[in-house]
Amino acid sequence: MDASALTTEGFWAAPKLRHALDREVVIPGSKSATARALVVAALSDGPSTITGGLDARDTQLMRDALRALGVRIHTSFLGAAGDDAAFGAPGAQQSRPLTSAVWCVRPPRRFVSTGDIDCGLAGTVARFVLPIAAMAEGRTYLHGDEGMSARPIRPLLDALVDLGARIPDDAVAIPLTLTGRPDLPGGPAIIDSSASSQFVSGLLLSAARFRDGLDLRHEGATLPSLPHIQMTVDILRDHGVRVDQPEPTRWIVTPGPIRAGDIAIEPDLSTAAPFLAAAVLTDGTVRIPHWPLETNQPGALLLPLLEQLGARVQLEPATDGRTGTLSVTGPGHWDLDGFDIDLSDASELTPVVAAIGALANGPSRIRGVGHIRGHETDRLAALEADFRALGADVDQTEDGLALRPAVLHGGPWGAYADHRLAQAGALLGLVVSGVMIDDIGCTSKTMPSFPSAWWSLATGSGR
CATH class of the missing domain: 3.65.10.10 (Enolpyruvate transferase domain)
Structure with missing residues (x-):
């Protein structure tokens, strides 16, 4: 057997x-870090290389979603090893990752939607890509696996509407269709992220590309997974984005370029x-x-x-x-x-x-x-x-x-x-x-x- x-x-x-x-x-590489790295690279002011990223269903869906908005991503693998190398005899000294994915990411001059994005069951894809789709020219249809419709997303939609996004009034979950606005204003917004810290992270990742940046406040009973939000803030700061946090549940992102740069992913x-x-x-x-x-x-x-x-x-x-x-x-x-x-x-x-x-x-x-x-x-x-x-x-x-x-x-x-x-x-x-x-x-x-x-x-x- x-x-x-x-x-x-x-x-x-x-x-x-x-x-x-x-x-x-x-x-293998961190799913959370890989998702953030792909999005930051797609929003940057030039090409970036991501090494050690997780190559799995969620990150494949993320790459496909970004490609559907005009991002070019080339995939290769370095130091790939089979199960024998990664799981050898007890006590063996292995040093290479199981599979080291390398992605060369080239952002477009402007985001243009090809019309269809499959989110699968990945909250990161739905919540991180939505703000980019809201800035892309054209209409985007986001859909996913059967269970995706039950995953919370309404607070993120409401916040995007407050920031100037064109989202239908009857859109409360995925699947949904939105029409992008390349001049998305941004500015102040209030969000209840009690159901998912990914609402905050999704907005923060794209905020520097909003015309007026972002002044985001969380108002809700709880704010779970704070380390994930800090992970988002850290990668943005590493790429030259100014993110101020005058209060524990308030983030101010200054509009401006996101600096391209190579990113190495930690194990998950x-x-x-x-x-x-x-x-x-x-x-x-x-x-x-x-x-x-x-x-x-x-x-x-x-x-x-x-x-x-x-x-x-x-x-x-x-x-x-x-x-x-x-x-x-x-x-x-x-x-x-x-x-x-x-x-x-x-x-x-x-x-x-x-x-x-x-x-x-x-x-x-x-x-x-x-x-x-x-x-x-x-x-x-x-x-x-x-x-x-x-x-x-x-x-x-x-x-x-x-x-x-x-x-x-x-x-x-x-x-x-x-x-x-x-x-x-x-x-x-x-x-x-x-x-x-x-x-x-x-x-x-x-x-x-x-x-x-x-x-x-x-x-x-x-x-």
């Missing part, structure tokens, strides 16, 4: 750990989460090379929790002075106490953290993630249903999940076309026999090689 093995019912049988875990895993630290959690649950060791010594990725916020749970976390700097090899050795799930954690700044970690909580010896609570009901799926409802189907004692709360100790058993695990849910199911399968995931292919959203990488992790095989 190999990484693509299915049960007779069409489920992917999550492999149970078959050996003492001691593994190095190479993680949230995609590393299930691999690191595997070490914690199984009393094993997992090493991640190329881990940034300094980062604004929310995925790095997992490390303090792992230490709190008794894991040994070490980061050995590399000779480049910017990255290192992260090593995590866990106590094993039988020695895990429960925890109480606020994941409002790193809500994408919720499925993996919930899997840890479901196997802990004490009650656990995840807070501050009510907004993930509007992610690829209603993640809280999906997690509650999946865990309960395997015997877990779990309930949704207003802003998260409450988990209590229980004996888990095998059974079907619904991925709901959500890569993070599929990864959480695979994580449970390391220690719970018979977990069967209905759609492991959705992990291609952030790591196309995830099934083979996970199989290698669990079985100790080279593939």
